[in-house]
Structures are given as structure tokens and as C-alpha cells.
Amino acid sequence: MGNRGMEDLIPLINKLQDAFSSIGQSCNLDLPQIAVVGGQSAGKSSVLENFVGRDFLPRGNGIVTRRPLILQLVNSKAEYAEFLHCKGRKFVDFEEVRLEIEAETDRITGSNKGISPIPINLRVYSPNVLNLTLIDLPGMTKVAVGDQPHDIEHQIRDMLMQFITKESCLVLAVTPANMDLANSDALKIAKEVDPQGLRTIGVITKLDLMDEGTDARDILENKLLPLRRGYIGVVNRSQKDIDGKKDIRAALAAERKFFLSHPAYRHIAERMGTPHLQKTLNQQLTNHIRDTLPGLRSKLQSQLLSLEKEVEEYKNFRPDDPTRKTKALLQMVQQFGVDFEKCIEGSGDQVDTSNLSGGAKINRIFHERFPFELVKMEFDEKELRKEISYAIKNIHGVRTGLFTPDLAFEAIVKKQIIKLKEPCLKCIDLVIQELINTVRQCTNKLGSYPRLREETERIVTTYVRERDSKTKDQVLLLIDIELSYINTNHEDFIGFANAQQRTAANATKKRVMPNQVIRRGWLTINISIMKGGSKDYWFVLTAESLSWYKDEEEKEKKYMLPLDNLKLRDVEKGFMSSKHVFAIFNTEQRNVYKDLRQIELACDTQEDVDSWKASFLRAGVYPEKDQPESEDAMNPSDTVSMDPQLERQVETIRNLVDSYIGIVNKSIRDLMPKTIMHLMINSAKDFIHSELLAYLYSAADQGSLMEESAEQAQRRDEMLRMYHALKEALVLIGDISTTTVSVPLPPPVDDSWIAKEPSPPPASRAAAATAAPPGRPPAVRGPTPGPPPPLNPSPAFGAPPVPSRPGPGQAAYAGDPNSGSVPLIPSRPARVPPALPPGIPSRRPPAAPNRPTIIRPSEPSLLD
DSSP states (O other): OOOOTTTTTTHHHHHHHHHHHTTOOOOOOOOOEEEEEBTTTTSSSHHHHHHTTOSSSSSOOOOOSSSSSEEEEOOOOEEEEEEETSOOOOOOOOOHHHHHHHHHHHHOSSSOOOOOOOEEEEEEEEOOOOOOEEOOOOOBBBBBTTTOTTHHHHHHHHHHHHHHTTTTTTEEEEEETOOGGOOOOHHHHHHOOOTTTTTEEEEEEOOGGGGGGGOOHHHHTTTOOOTTOOEEEEEOOOOHHHHOOOHHHHHHHHHHHHHOTTTTTTTGGGGOOHHHHHHHHHHHHHHHHHHHHHHHHHHHHHHHHHHHHHHTTTTTTTTTTEEEEEEEHHEEEEEEEHHHHHOOOOOOOSSSSSSSOHHHHHHHHIIHHHHHHHHHHHHOEEEEEEEHHHHHHHHHTSSSSSSSOHHHHHHHHHHHHHHHHHHHHHHHHHHHHHHHHHHHGGGGGGGGGHHHHHHHHHHHHHHHHHHHHHHHHHHHHHHHHHOOOOOTOOOOOOOHHHHHHHHHHHHHHHHHSSSOOOEEEEEEEEGGGGTTTEEEEEEEEESSEEESSSSSTTOSSEEEEEOEEEEEEEEOSSSSSSEEEEEETTTOOSSSSSTTSEEEEEEESSHHHHHHOOOOOOOOTTTOOOOOOOSTTOOHHHHSOOHHHHHHHHHHHHHHHHHHHHHHHHHHHHHHHHHIEEEEEEEHHHHHHTTTHHHHHHHOOOHHTOOOOOOHHHHHHHHHHHHHHHHHHHHHHHHHHHOOOOOOOOOOOOOOOGOOOOOOHHHHHHHHOOOOTTTTTTGSSSSSSSSSOOOSTTTTTTTOBBBOOOSSSHHHHHGGGGGGGOOOOOOOOOOOOOOOOOTTOOOOTTTTTOOOOOOOOOOOOTTT
16 A cells, blocks of 8 residues: 555554543544445445445445444454453354444334434454455435334434544445436435545445446546546445345345456456455545644643643552551642632632622621611601600609609610521521531532442531530620620710710711712612513612613613612512512612612522622612501500600600610621631631541541542543544554655546536437447457456556557547536546447447547546
């Protein structure tokens, strides 16, 4: 072949193909290969069987090949077959190979003509084959059969396209000779993906089944419908031969005899037949691999670099080495601690840009969710005044008090402080849940060792649960400490003297705050379809107003809503809606927007709703209180008829309570995150760093902890195999690319016929072939008795010349401008056609004047 250095490359490509198939094609390399395409029953599978010399492919009517078969032929002294899905099993009986292909096909596609793009990998070792990699694809069909989908034609076409569109894939276009070549589906689809004809090889089958008097000589000589790489003719066994168990070796001998004895093919017999096709494919695949080597090398190098890090830990791997297990255990526990700390404390490396980490979520709980829960517990104004009034009256008893009783202040303050317990405990529960989620997230890296992951998660989660109770006890202790002593000398407490001025201060407090932007973001305004339907707007919340715009450029303002007298209200999610909703309304029963009493705003998640509510709190918009049925209707005199002195005392205590509860809230909001961080989060980090390893050793022995999963072991083996295959490929490619000689590609041909014009109908070809003149030498009419004479006068074969066939048929193909084909390889002199209408045979004798017998010289093959 002239490419001895390439002999090892096709087996190497096979090895890479196996490695990539077994690991799920994670290495996306387009490996050089040959795809066999053609219509149903064109003889594709028979050609492959002739290569191997064995019957091993399923047979039958209709669509037989229903999954791609990647057939790797390897030249070897022994003869056997292996399937990738049956690793380690050698098939010596090729009848079993056929049954295994059928069973594997049915396993994926069912038994009623369904198809699947999942390939079957078969490797055949034999002394009778050359190194080749071929893909037998389902035949192109038009009509669905059985349980095939109605779009079976498009499904098969899409499957073929998956393979033949790759620049690294040679296309073996198989067409039966008893079919008009211009209608060939194989050549048509090959032309689509390879318009220049650089990758297409034509194969003509069933030459022995052509109508009597017709032949495919002009096709095989690449003159009628030329391809750049030409055509090769083969003769497969007939169905009768197959049913009669005719040996493939005998069939190959019969094929050889057919080409040597047939008058139309004897001069090109050395370039026809299955052995020549196999040799040509081996040579062209080898050359094709060489042409694609530069691109393949760069892809291999990039894949190798991406595998380096993953393979590093596997290079010197010994599963039963106790030293390795100890080292791996220490490293994994240490890495788990580092990952946990990074998730909580934050880290600049490997930042997750799609989700919030555990630490960021806990921060939201501390500074958005917890303050919101505190405000939700804020006292109701009307109810609070009534409680203060009752407290003052009950303390005075039958007497009429002259002074405001401080005992009423203490009673009301303590009642409000006790209400803080619920949001504090809820805050701890939220933090606990986030911590446990963070632990689970960090143990994902221990997935290679299921027992270690399970034990680590159990031990750390148990410890966090234990700290949960201690943290709650400490928080409740903080609240009890607040209850134990009401410090009215606090520097921020307004005192009795300033209580009267508190109301005026409250009225101006909001306006003193600068009109700063608190939040921006997208929200959906839920409006009924009758009024325009729901729309998304860009919202901007400031300390004084809520505005929304068409988009985030904030150029086209839709509306601005002042925040005065606004409150928040929860709204149940709609039956058909996936969004979470809350509402804004005016406490004075005024329309908020157009004729709407409230605006419903929708977010994608509940977290977004809580975050927006916390932002509204910062702007001074509070949630609505649930108003239970009060006794006002029954006892209107208690609230309506209040003497001025009692009213002043209620107002004073109201302001004092508001001031003191503000101090307590501020203290609790400051101490809660500190308490949780100290008693729970920092404690968990210390536990992981210092005690987790000891707990793991006490929970189970090292051997069972470090027992890796079967998936991990398989992944490691496949990773190492791919890594070594890539390295070996790069070494081999480096040697080959400098030592091989490539055969140049044949020159371009005019192959526009595939897209533009059909070939002449078979009838005209038959007429041309049967119109032989009377003076034609008897040697070309049919086979002569006895052994056939030597053929082809060229120096390559050393035989006497074969006379050409005169007649109008030859003239029509050779020089007729209306024939649709111009001879692109002028290997013989042109002849002037007789002045007769086309199709009428010439009766001029061959010895007429000025009509010498023309001897056709040898033509160099485009395939050599």
C-alpha cells in the first residue's frame, strides 16, 4: 500500500472508538471510519460478509439492519469475534454472532421492525481481512412497516446524517446495478454531505442480475456518471446461494470468474471484486486517517489535558493498599472540612454564579427573614391601647389614679418581649435546615465511597441537631434575661419626660430618611384579563415611593406610587399559577393603582417574596395584622368613652412601650446571629476539623469506610484506559505522520449529474448494448470455452489488447453532446458517429474504408 507506517493506526482508531463508546462518548472526537449507505436490499450486508468470509449478519426481507453496526476488522492469526457489550466473551461460531446481533437489536428496538441510533460494536479478528472500520447503517426506506413510526424515512435519514456529515467519515455508497443509478438514494445523500466527492466511494452490486444484453461498463469505467474516487463492482451471493449455504470462499471464486469471463468487464477485472474493494477501502481509509491526523492530534491533546487532573489521583492506584486508604480518608475528611468552611464563610475561588451558597442563604435569614418575622410580631395599635387601658384600670382598682403607673408599662413590655420567642426559634430552625443542606452538598464529593459519605453525613447532621437544642436554650435564656430586668435608664429610652413628644417625632421620622433606592428588580403585576392581563415590569423601591418601568433602562416610567398609608398583605397562589403572590393596599381604603384597591405582585419563588417584603419593611411598609373578632361591638363604651386623663396615660405608656420594645428588638437582632454563629455554626466547623475523623474511626473500620462504589471502580478503569489510549495515540501519530507516504486524491470530475440530470433509461442502454455489428469479433460476444484468455494489454497486466465495441451506443456515450455525460478522461481516440438517428444500429461492415478497428489502450485506475 505504500503506507506501512499506517498499519497500526486503524487498530488504534478501533481502540479509541471502544474507549469512547464505553465511557459514553465523553471524548467528542470524530474518528475516521467508513459508513456503508444504500437502499434496502442493496447488498450492503452481503458486501461486509464477503469481507469477513463468514455468514454473521441477520438476513431477511424488508429492513433487517435496524441499529448501526460498527464493524471493526482486525487482521489476526486466530479467527473469532467480540462484542463491546459482551466484554471478555469470544465468539468462535459466527452463527452465534448473528443470533447475538439479532438479540441485541431486539433488546433496544423491539421485535417488530423498530429502529434505534444506538450502535452495536462488533470486532472481528481473522487472517482473511485487512484492517478496516466500517459502519453498517439501516437501509433507506420510504414506507413504515410493522410498529415503525410513520416518519421512519426521516428517522433513518437523520441517523445516517449523524455519521456521514462528519468530515472524518468516508461514505461507501452501495447501489444495485439493476436500478437506474441516477435514482440512487445512496449517491444522492452522499452528494448532499460531500458535494466535492472527496469522501465518496461508489459500489455497484448485483451485476449478475442485470437484464440480458445490458451491462454497467460505462459506470464502472467512471464515464457515465463519474465519481471522483470511482466505482468498484462486486457480485454477492444470491438468496438461493445463501439458502443453500454456499460457502463465501466459493462465492468469491465465482465472483472472480464472473469478472474475468464477462466481455464487458474482463479488461477491468483486476479492479473489480470484493478483494480489490477491501484493499481499496483499507488504503483509502488509511490515507484518509493520515489526512485527518493534524486535526485529530489537536483534539487528542485537548482531551488529554482535560483528563490530566482527573487521572492524577488514579495513576498509582492500588485498591487494597491500606496506606492509600488511610491517606485517602484523611484527604477526604480534610477536604470536606475545607469545602464546608468555604460554603459558610464564602470563597473567591470556584464561585457559584447560579445559586446562593449556604453562607449567603444564612445571611439572608439573619438580615432579611428574621427582621421580617420580628415586624410581623409587632403589636396592633388598637389592641395595644386597649390592653394598656385595661392594665392602668386594673392597677388603680377602685381608686382613680393621679399618676401614670409604671407597673402597667412593665406588664405590657414583658408581654411584648415574650412574643419574641416564636420568631427567634423559627430563625434557628431555618439556619439548621440550611446547615444540613450545606453538609449534604459538601458530601457529594465523597460519592466515590458510599459508606464514608453516609457516615460523614450522619455524624455531622447528628452533631448539628444536638447544637440545635443548646442554641435554642441560649436564645430563650436571652429573652428571659430581657424579661428579668426592665432597664428604664437605658440611654436610648425616651423616659417619661419625653414620652409626650414621641408622637410628633414619629410623624416626621419617615420624612427625615433620605429618598435612597432600597431595591430594584422584576415583578409581575397580576391584573385580570379584562383589564389587560398580567405584565412584567422593572420595579424601583425607594424610601418614599414604589415606581415601575417598562424595562431595566428606567427610561419609560409606567407609574409611581407613594408609600404613605400602604401595607402588605399575603395572597394565596392561583390554581393555575406557579408564581408566589403578595399584595399592597391602602389602609384608608383608597385606590392604589387606577381603579384597583390593591396591587398583586408576583415572584417566581417564595424566597423572592420574603426578600421583597423585607425590603418593604426597610421602606416603612409593614404587613397587615390579622384582626380577630374583638369585643368592641359588644362593649363600645370601653374604647369610645375614655376620660382625657386616662387617654393621656395610655398615650404615654404607648410611647414608652414603643421605645423600650425598639431597644429590645435592636438587641435581639444583634445577638441572635452572634449566638447562632457561636453555638452552632462555628461549633460545627470546629467539630468537623477536630473530631469528625475520630467519630468516623469509631463508627466503622477503615476498610468498610473506604470501600469504593462499583460505578467509581468502573469509571476509574475507563478513565485510565482512555487516558492511556490517548497517550498511545499521540505517540503513534507522532511517529506515523513523519514516516508515511500518502496517495494523492484523484482529480475532480463533473458530478453535477447527481443533482441535475437523470441517467439515460435502461432501455436505451440495452439497445446500445444489443446493437453490436455483424463483424464484431466472436471473443467479445460471450465467454469462450475453456480457460479465459489473458486480459488487458497494459504493462500492468501483460495481456493482448481487447477490441472495442463499435456501434452507435458507444458513440452516444463517448461523444454525443446530448447524452448528458462528457468523457473526462480521454484515454481513447474519439470516433465520428455515423449519420443515423440515435437508436438505429449501424449495418456498415467493420472492414469499410476509413473505418479501422480501434484498439482501446489500458486506462489507469482512479482507485490505484
